[in-house]
Structures are given as C-alpha cells and as structure tokens.
Amino acid sequence: MGSSEHPRERRRRRQLAVTVVSAVLVLVPLTLGWHWAKAGWRDWHYNYPATPTGYTQIVNRFGQPCNADASAISMPWTASDNNQTYSPRFHKKLGGYPTEMVPNKGGRSTNLDNDVYGHIQNDHVGQYAKSGIWGYFCRTIKGTSTWSTHAWGIAIDISAAYEPQGSCRSTVNRNFAYVFRNHGWRWGLDFCDPMHFQYAFGY
Amino acid sequence: MRKVFLTLGACAVVAGMAVGAVAAIGSAAPGPHERSLGPTMKPDTGAGELLLVVLGGVYETRQEAEAANAGMTFGDVQGYYVVPLAQFQGFREQLGSPGDFALVSVFRTEEGAAEFAAAAQMFGHPATILPTRVRSLGGLYAGLGQEAAPDGSGPLMAPIPDSLP
Numbered sequence A: 001m002g003s004s005e006h007p008r009e010r011r012r013r014r015q016l017a018v019t020v021v022s023a024v025l026v027l028v029p030l031t032l033g034w035h036w037a038k039a040g041w042r043d044w045h046y047n048y049p050a051t052p053t054g055y056t057q058i059v060n061r062f063g064q065p066c067n068a069d070a071s072a073i074s075m076p077w078t079a080s081d082n083n084q085t086y087s088p089r090f091h092k093k094l095g096g097y098p099t100e101m102v103p104n105k106g107g108r109s110t111n112l113d114n115d116v117y118g119h120i121q122n123d124h125v126g127q128y129a130k131s132g133i134w135g136y137f138c139r140t141i142k143g144t145s146t147w148s149t150h151a152w153g154i155a156i157d158i159s160a161a162y163e164p165q166g167s168c169r170s171t172v173n174r175n176f177a178y179v180f181r182n183h184g185w186r187w188g189l190d191f192c193d194p195m196h197f198q199y200a201f202g203y
Numbered sequence B: 001m002r003k004v005f006l007t008l009g010a011c012a013v014v015a016g017m018a019v020g021a022v023a024a025i026g027s028a029a030p031g032p033h034e035r036s037l038g039p040t041m042k043p044d045t046g047a048g049e050l051l052l053v054v055l056g057g058v059y060e061t062r063q064e065a066e067a068a069n070a071g072m073t074f075g076d077v078q079g080y081y082v083v084p085l086a087q088f089q090g091f092r093e094q095l096g097s098p099g100d101f102a103l104v105s106v107f108r109t110e111e112g113a114a115e116f117a118a119a120a121q122m123f124g125h126p127a128t129i130l131p132t133r134v135r136s137l138g139g140l141y142a143g144l145g146q147e148a149a150p151d152g153s154g155p156l157m158a159p160i161p162d163s164l165p
Helices: A007-039 A054-062 A111-122 A177-181 B002-028 B062-070 B091-095 B110-122
Strands: A155-157 A196-198 B050-059 B081-084 B101-107 B134-136
Touching (some): A111 A177, B050 B062, B050 B110, B062 B101, B101 B110
Antiparallel strands (some): A155 A196, B050 B101, B050 B134
C-alpha cells in the first residue's frame, strides 16, 4: 500500500519534516537565549540553606530573631497594580549572592532575589505580585508573644492588599506560589495566610 | 452465652486500647501543617525606663481604641497596642489632644522607633514618633523588646544608657 506513494511525494514529505525539525532546533535555543538575555537571568540554585522545621532549627540555622543578618539583604520588587517599588529585606543566607541579576550584596545564596524572583519574572507571572510587599520585621505574630518568621528575615508577604490574613483562599498569589514551593518555601495558605511565604516548616 | 459476651467484651477493650494508642502516637507526631511555635517573650513593660513612643492615635475610650486597632492590619504581625495614657509619665503633656487611650508601640532605640514608624506608614497607618521620651510606670505590655539590639545579636531585651533615667 505504502509503496504505491509517488517518490516525489515521499521526498516532499521528508523535506518538510527536515525543515520543521531544523526550525525547531534553531528557534528553541534562540528563543530561550533571547528570553534569558531579556530577563538578564539564569537559574543558579546556589548554596540554599536547608529549610528548617520548628523553632530550634530556625534559630540554629538563622540565629536569634532580629539579629543583624536577618535584615542584611534587600531587593527591589515593583508591585504590578500601583507600580510602587518595595524594598523587602531578608536574611543574608537567602540571597544577595552576586549573579547576572543581583549585584554583590554580601549574601550567601541565590535563593530569593535571583532564583525565586527570576523564575516569577521569567514565567510571566510577576503581574500577579501586587501591592503590599515586605520581608524582615522585628515583631511578634499578631495577638501572640511568639516571634514571627519575619523577625528572622525568612518570610515575605506579597500582595497583602489582595490576600488578607485569615482567608483560606488565594486570589493572586496562587499564580506564582509554585515558584516559592519549588525553592524550599512554605506558602501561608496552608494556615489561611495567603499573603505569606516563609522559609520554614513546622512554625 | 456468657463466655461469648466475655470474649466480645475483651475484644472491644483491646480494640479500644489499640485505637487509643494509635491516636496518641498520631497526635504526638507533628503533621506537615502543624505549627510548633517557639518560646513566648516575657512581657517587658520597662517600668521606670525612658522610652520612645510611636503613636498611632488617641481615643476617648478603650473600646474606640480597640476598634481602631482592629482596623489597622500589619500583615500577620502585631502592630500597635492599646494602653491608657496614664501608663507613661510625660505622655499626656506631649499630646495636647483629648482622650484617655492610645495606640502605641514603645522602643528603647531611635532606630527601632524609626523602623516601626516607617513600616506603619508603608502599611498606610498613622505613625508619629513623640519628640520626648516618656517614663514607663509599668502596666500593660506595649511592644517593648521588638527591636534589634545595637550590637546586632538579636532582640533588645534590656535597658540601654539612653533609656535609663
């Protein structure tokens, strides 16, 4: 049956297949290269601390609450709804390592300011990060006398105006929460605080 | 017949104990969504110390102050505390406005007060650092200790030269 196909037709099909494969082989790397170059970003995954579980591990890994390292690094993050640029501060172990995207801030890893932020921009979900973005804050958890993870600089609140504490559903942060989760972070939606992301479990 | 009932009863007791033991083990092991929080801070009022006040507002009654405070969210962290003005010597003199209750957070260092005031403003809440330190007469907890120690070691939990009378 197949042998009844005209040789010219067969050649034409083969040429078409070769053309398509060649185009894919050329265009995909070019597109990726352009994408990276445009974002000025490469995923490093360099020197992440292990995500601690519980208070003791948090202190062992990140020191006392409100210590100098907890607020050592800052990054600019522009909210998409009001174009305000926030400067959340965070722990030295969670970023500040020099990359194409981040100047040398004396930090020890590429976690938050290069990899998480870069992924969010590169996946085109930065538009969902809205007003109300902050990190380090030397305070206790609301209504308690126990330290918030913000006091160690290992938590960041995003889109606070859209993701009220106590809500067990997410409106915008759900679009990029996977990026945080893929980089060792826990999303506060687990305990009905969808604006909150923390680099700790069991706390 | 009696033997059968006794056997069934014994089986029920054993099964109950087994279920109880499993439940006890299950509750002892922390699940992925459980939060085991750290030690609680001792409520430090800084009695006798001279403290800096960040003021969020003054209200006639405690109820009004509590209601206003409930409306001022600071994300998931604690913002202001409701205290009577009489809790601090030199407080009422600086306000010049009526009311007996205030939303405050107090600090020992200027850096701590400035950092909190900046954060409050970022959250869109009023925040004024009173120009003169006030003397704490004890009373309710008003946020003392929630600031970084000048040496960078952790929270500032003790008086500093500036806060001593």
